[in-house]
Amino acid sequence: MANAIKRGVSLYSYQEETYLQKMTLEDVIAASARMGALGIEVVSEQSFWGYPAPLPDATYDHWHALMDKYGTTPVCHDLMLDYKKYKGRLMPFEEQVASMKVDIAHAARLGCPFTRALVSISPEVLAAVAPYAEEKGVKVLIEVHAPLHFDHPWIQRHYEVMEKLGSDHLGFLPDMGIFVKRFPRVWKERFIRQGCPEKVADHIEQAYEARTLAEYVINDVEKMKAGPAAMAMVTTLRHNLYANPRRMLEFMHRIHNIHAKFYEMTADLVEPSIPYEEIIPVLVEGGYQGYLCSEYEGNRWVEDAFPVDSVEQVRRQQAMFERLLSPKPTAHAA
Structure with missing residues (x-):
């Protein structure tokens, strides 16, 4: 089946290199382009010094x-509204x-048709910014991120509010980490x-893949008294899941960008x-036509021991995507 899915990269993938100043903004964009990943998603706090303070025109130029x-092509700006920790207080509505309007205006200046909103943002806030998003031509997308999923x-x-409003400037950005x-x-x-201990790690791994309830596995490991690293490992089960990818089909009309977590x-x-x-x-079956934006988060799991x-x-x-997205040859009868 033919598809119109496009390949992109979240510059968050290069957080290690940008944080250590091994690569500049131009370096990471150039590297992405060389791979044929031409859609660029940006976390502005990572890529633009001083953001969310107002940026000079020269930055946008x-x-x-x-x-x-x-x-x-600019694809998405990831807004980072953390209203629960704002200056040590809860940010009023x-x-x-x-x-959020600052982020929407910023996305528009970058030429991004989408801005990612954190899943903690309330539906009421999204409803309030929808008219401004329409004015600026930017769709605000709630990230569906583990441990949440489309049936949460x-x-x-959020979905009910979007459908009630009828605005086509609100939608979803599923993170593929919901399919671990x-x-x-x-x-x-x-x-x-x-x-x-390796035996404990094996037990946790097997329990996860058997879809055993996280609290049961945590209780098992507590009884083993295997130490803090074992407890840290087992509590990851509370925050990760394997949902059914086919659940995206019901919401495909509101899915406009994807974080291809890996x-x-x-x-x-x-x-x-x-x-x-x-x-x-x-995604092909559902007629998705947006970007698959690579989002590499393995760096934090290997940096203690490996480059x-x-x-x-x-x-x-990106090479895997190129293979999976390529049209399959059609068999012809002799």
């Missing part, structure tokens, strides 16, 4: 010059709305290096924990 130079009551509340089918190898190996890409172009070979056919090469990891995922 530079951004657009880079887009032109490398043939890339009116301030949340005003803060909070996501259902197997316990990530790099997680397990890190916890073992930190002191989790923790590890092997040399043979496989993500061992997230089954993209099952996910992408669902981090985010560029190579993203390159491998």
Whole structure:
């Protein structure tokens, strides 16, 4: 089946290199373009010094010059409204709305048709900013992020508000971390290096893949008295899940961008924990036409023991996408 899915990158994937100042904004955009990942998603606090304070016109001019130079397309700005920790107090409703409008205006200046909103933002705040988003031509997308999923009551509340408003400037951005089918190898190996006994790590891994209720497994490990690393590993079960990718089909008319989360890409172009070979056919079936934006988060699981090469990891995922998105040859009868 033909598809119009496009390939992109969240610059968050290169957080290791940008934080250590090994790569500039231009470097990471150039690297993405070389892979054929021409859609660019940006976490502005990572890429623009001083944001969310007002940025000079020169910053936007530079951004657009880079887009032109490398043939890339602005896709999404990830807003980071953390209203519960704002200056040590809860941000009032009116301030949340005003803060989101700053992000929407910023996304518009970047040329991004979408801005990602954190899942903690209330449906009422989204409803309040919808008219401004329409004015600016920016769709605000709630990130569906583990441990939430499309059947979670909070996501259902958001969906009900979107449908009631009827605004086509509100939608969803699913993070593929809601489809972690197997316990990530790099997680397990890190916890073992930190002191989790290998037998306990095996037990946790097997329990996750058997879909055993997290609290039962946590209770098991508490009884084992296996130490803090074992407890840290087992409590990850509270925050991760494998939902059914086909549940995206019901919401596809509101899915406009995707975080293609991954923790590890092997040399043979496989993500061992997230089954993209099952996910992408669902997107094709649903007629998804947006970007798959690579989001590498494996760096934090290997940096204690191994060099981090985010560029190579993203390159491998993009090569996997190129393969999975290529039209399959049609068999002809003799």
